[in-house]
Amino acid sequence: MTTVLKLGGSVVTEKDRDETVDGPALDRAADAVAAARNGAVDDLVIVHGGGSFGHPNAAEWGVTTDDGTHDPDGVLAIHGAMTTLNKFVLRRLRDAGVPAVPVHPFSAAHRDADADLTLPAGQIETLLGEGFVPVCHGDVVGHVGEGVTVLSGDEIVVDLATQLDADRIGVCSTVPGVLDADDAVIPEIETFDDVADVLGGSDATDVSGGMAGKVRELLALDAPASIFDLDALADFLAGERPGTTVERAD
Numbered sequence: 071m072t073t074v075l076k077l078g079g080s081v082v083t084e085k086d087r088d089e090t091v092d093g094p095a096l097d098r099a100a101d102a103v104a105a106a107r108n109g110a111v112d113d114l115v116i117v118h119g120g121g122s123f124g125h126p127n128a129a130e131w132g133v134t135t136d137d138g139t140h141d142p143d144g145v146l147a148i149h150g151a152m153t154t155l156n157k158f159v160l161r162r163l164r165d166a167g168v169p170a171v172p173v174h175p176f177s178a179a180h181r182d183a184d185a186d187l188t189l190p191a192g193q194i195e196t197l198l199g200e201g202f203v204p205v206c207h208g209d210v211v212g213h214v215g216e217g218v219t220v221l222s223g224d225e226i227v228v229d230l231a232t233q234l235d236a237d238r239i240g241v242c243s244t245v246p247g248v249l250d251a252d253d254a255v256i257p258e259i260e261t262f263d264d265v266a267d268v269l270g271g272s273d274a275t276d277v278s279g280g281m282a283g284k285v286r287e288l289l290a291l292d293a294p295a296s297i298f299d300l301d302a303l304a305d306f307l308a309g310e311r312p313g314t315t316v317e318r319a320d
């Protein structure tokens with residue numbers, strides 16, 4: 071059984087303080103992953119977002135998922151921030167005993183002139199088969215006609231989950247699910263229009279669309295995906311569907 075789990079940048083970092091890891095939250099996430107690897111979860115791919123890493127750099131250089139830069143210093147600033155965060159995430163996972171290894175999308179992925187993404191998954195499949203937990207992250211990628219643009223962790227989740235035919239897809243964020251106008255968790259989302267009125271961006275600098283972008287991405291999946299918070303991560307990894315289930319109505 072293959073699980074693709076996104077650890078939101080807003081969970082593992084302090085989103086309102088530039089380049090600051092949320093150590094206790096990252097430790098909790100790493101411990102939950104380690105416990106699950108000793109139990110129900112075998113093949114696991116982790117993708118993490120940026121939070122206070124990457125997004126501020128991308129905003130500074132005017133780079134989004136659509137608008138790119140040709141300036142190598144901009145590329146290095148954004149990619150560098152994301153690989154720095156990746157090292158922190160890996161360290162905590164390794165400290166918790168998880169066989170985590172890094173995978174950097176910038177080195178392998180690209181977008182064509184229509185912005186369609188090619189993200190090779192052979193490396194990840196091989197690493198999974200060899201017992202590792204690949205840890206991928208939001209990044210910048212070469213983009214025909216744009217230079218480089220941002221590749222969000224949510225896009226990576228959708229692309230990899232499809233290619234790996236993942237059985238379980240989870241997005242761990244700072245909210246217990248997608249919230250309605252009264253801040254109650256919406257248990258199921260089948261179309262974007264159902265929730266367009268309540269979906270906003272992010273509370274912090276976020277170049278990839280916040281919750282609205284997340285739901286839009288997840289609705290592209292054939293399989294159901296769960297959006298939940300850190301309190302529910304262990305439940306998700308144990309096989310439950312906490313928070314909001316996003317599953318497109320066909």
Ligand SMILES: Nc1ncnc2c1ncn2[C@@H]1O[C@H](COP(=O)(O)OP(=O)(O)OP(=O)(O)O)[C@@H](O)[C@H]1O
Nearest residue numbers: 078079080119120121243248249270272273280281
């Ligand atoms: N209806 C909604 N329900 C829940 N959260 C919402 C809603 N509308 C907007 N949001 C915002 O979306 C945020 C989650 O999206 P965000 O992109 O920040 O998450 P993330 O994936 O954890 O972080 P990152 O993008 O840095 O990886 C919440 O913290 C909240 O501020």
Ligand SMILES: C=C(C)CCOP(=O)(O)O
Nearest residue numbers: 119120124208222223278
């Ligand atoms: C800002 C960059 C480079 C990555 C964004 O990934 P996300 O936090 O998953 O949207």
